Amino acid sequence: MKHLPKYLRQRWRYLAVTAETWPDATVERGEFQRHLWYAAQNLLGDAGSAEVDLSVVRFETGAAGFEAIVRTRRGESDRARAVLACLDGVAGDPVGLRVAGVSGTVRACEEKYMRGGPEGIEQSHVAFEGRERTAETRGERVDVRVDDAFVGAATLDI
Incomplete structure (x- = not known):
């Protein structure tokens, strides 16, 4: 055909x-x-x-x-x-x-x-709500683990 x-x-x-x-x-x-x-x-x-x-x-x-x-x-x-x-x-x-x-x-x-894949994540410890918590950082964005969920924050919030 x-x-x-x-x-x-x-x-x-x-x-x-x-x-x-x-x-x-x-x-x-x-x-x-x-x-x-x-x-x-x-x-x-x-x-x-x-x-x-x-x-x-x-x-x-x-x-x-x-x-x-x-x-x-x-x-x-x-x-x-x-x-x-x-x-x-x-x-x-x-x-x-x-x-x-x-x-x-x-x-x-x-x-x-396309940038060659989504940007990488760095893990760190941050002070959030008066306690030290683990966070995952992507550029200026920070995802703070609170209990079993994440809270979105910026670097100025921490």
């Missing part, structure tokens, strides 16, 4: 997505894909989610977040951004998503917007 000529092929756009989670959260590609489809279906309906046609092309997880490239049809990147904005959690873990940029090819998307 012959391939379609270039002018008849489907055109795609690629969204570079960066996400932050709590340090103890684990997000996998399949779970992210499933929650992305559910969010599209809830926001746009069956026909709308089929038109947007979201799929995860690349997925790289890190200590406290992940980076992904999400594919959508050309002309649907605004609705794809809206779907991503509706996603606030994956598999019971809260997730903060940000679209770093949109590109026409996977390679250009990786070169322009």
Whole structure:
């Protein structure tokens, strides 16, 4: 069977997505894909989610977040951004998503917007609420472990 000529092929756009989670959260590609489809279906309906046609092309997880490239049809990147904005959690873990940029090819998307994986975490001991606690630091952000959960703070809060 012959391939379609270039002018008849489907055109795609690629969204570079960066996400932050709590340090103890684990997000996998399949779970992210499933929650992305559910969010599209809830926001746009069956026909709308089929038109947007979201799929995860690349997925790289890190200590406290992940980076992904999400594919959508050309002309649907605004609705794809809206779907991503509706996603606030994956598999019971809260997730903060940000679209770093949109590109026409996977390679250009990786070169322009991907940083080579989520930033690393440093563990330290900090004084928080009058006690010494363990904390995990990512740049200016600090996640302080309080009992069995984390509290988000900035370096000035400690």
